[in-house]
Amino acid sequence: MTEHPPAAEDVAASLRRRINTQQPTAARIWNYWLGGGDYYEVDRAAGDRIRELHPAIVEYARADRLFLGRAVRHLAADVGIRQFLDIGTGLPTADNTHEVAQRVAPDARVVYVDNDPLVLAHARALLTSTPEGRTDHLDADLRDVDAILERAADTLDFTQPVALMLLSVVMFIGDDEDPYGVVRRLLDALPSGSHLVLSHTVTGPGTSEVDAAVRYWNEHGNPKLTPRTAEAVGRFFDGLELLEPRVVSCSRWRPEGPDGEEPPEVALYGGVGRKR
16 A cells, blocks of 8 residues: 655644643744744743843844854855755744845755754744745754754755754753764765854853853753853864854854944854865
């Protein structure tokens, strides 16, 4: 007997059955902070409590989103990248990766990867491609490197440069799970000329409010978060050619504000590196 793929309605229903409305999730709280509507009361309450502990947290979410837009625009317009593998996508909002890339290059291809069921339910409806390009959406965890690469190969050509997008996702891999090895395995599968775009919460002297918010999150939210020092974040780019201004506060990576005006720093660092 021939097996037929499940209908879109069945897939959506299956995803929604997996949604846990009793525990806050990172994707839904991020959406709440960005002004979206795809969250539950538990997410709003947790988001508000985190904001009480660290009032600047909403600026982190906005800085991360703007960093994504500037990095993708640079890679598509100036470098000529036409393929993007965006892992830890988050809930769709304004200027998603494919929208930014396809605004520059309508034939760009983007594969989104996430394991949050609400993200996946919305992605299938909202993250749609231009006719010239293509998007796909994979239900997978960042740790599932082999599965991600195998399934992404249906859309992306791994003999041609790919931009690997890891925005605010590696921080959910604990030190005991070899986060550097996970990123390295993904990069090893990509050809010369590929780029890594990564952002990560940082800790260090003067980040007591950040640390308090992280402690609260790890007591109540899912998945657990591991902040790292700026130097530790920089290690994810080992062996790559770092683009200027190297690894800095996301708000200060090639800002597009008025000349000479430096945006406030946020404790979320990011960078873009090229594979030689």
